[in-house]
Amino acid sequence: MSAQxxxxxxxxxxxFFANEMTQQELASKVGVTRQTIMAIxxxxxSPSLEVAFKIALVFGxxxxxxxxxxxxxx
Amino acid sequence: MSAQxxxxxxxxxxxFFANEMTQQELASKVGVTRQTIMAIxxxxxSPSLEVAFKIALVFGxxxxxxxxxxxxxx
DNA sequence: CTGAAATGTATGATATATTTAACATTGAGT
DNA sequence: ACTCAATGTTAAATATATCATACATTTCAG
Numbered sequence: 457m458s459a460q461x462x463x464x465x466x467x468x469x470x471x472f473f474a475n476e477m478t479q480q481e482l483a484s485k486v487g488v489t490r491q492t493i494m495a496i497x498x499x500x501x502s503p504s505l506e507v508a509f510k511i512a513l514v515f516g517x518x519x520x521x522x523x524x525x526x527x528x529x530x
Numbered sequence: 531m532s533a534q535x536x537x538x539x540x541x542x543x544x545x546f547f548a549n550e551m552t553q554q555e556l557a558s559k560v561g562v563t564r565q566t567i568m569a570i571x572x573x574x575x576s577p578s579l580e581v582a583f584k585i586a587l588v589f590g591x592x593x594x595x596x597x598x599x600x601x602x603x604x
Numbered sequence: 605c606t607g608a609a610a611t612g613t614a615t616g617a618t619a620t621a622t623t624t625a626a627c628a629t630t631g632a633g634t
Numbered sequence: 635a636c637t638c639a640a641t642g643t644t645a646a647a648t649a650t651a652t653c654a655t656a657c658a659t660t661t662c663a664g
Contacts, residue, residue: 463579478611480611488652489653489654492653494613501650503579520593554640565622578622
């Protein structure tokens with residue numbers, strides 16, 4: 457069948473390098489709840505484009521340094 | 531108040547340069563309905579990150595060439 | 605070790621994206 | 635002008651993201 461992809465992110469790493477920002481702090485800055493950050497970090501579901509952009513903005517990093525769409529099979 | 535942003539995209543232009551691909555063709559390749567492409571092109575709502583990635587993939591363009599998060603006020 | 609803070613997990617409610625279907629409008633070709 | 639394909643619009647139903655709350659587990663400073 458056609459190639460399979462998954463969305464990955466580097467949020468946990470970025471939090472660590474951002475002075476060990478907590479999930480709660482990130483959630484507050486982004487304007488969502490801690491559970492939303494949790495779910496995204498864990499890959500439970502893919503965020504809305506809006507939330508994804510806001511997360512990249514909070515870390516001040518280019519979008520593709522935070523989120524990627526990676527091929528997992530062919 | 532805090533800065534306002536809006537999500538913009540270049541889908542219509544990219545369709546034009548992709549041999550004038552129709553909304554229906556794009557929708558089929560992405561795996562959504564034509565109305566979804568319509569709504570996204572028109573900015574009626576912001577797509578899921580998954581659909582956004584798929585659209586960029588169909589056009590074979592870097593993500594940030596398709597979608598942008600632009601400041602509209604300060 | 606103990607306790608508080610951070611992270612993880614689960615569930616039901618709400619908001620939003622997407623589908624489905626139907627119809628209206630536009631635009632280009634004949 | 636006619637016609638057909640493409641685009642645009644609307645409304646109701648469904649799927650998924652997000653919220654709100656509650657509780658369990660990990661982690662680490664004291």
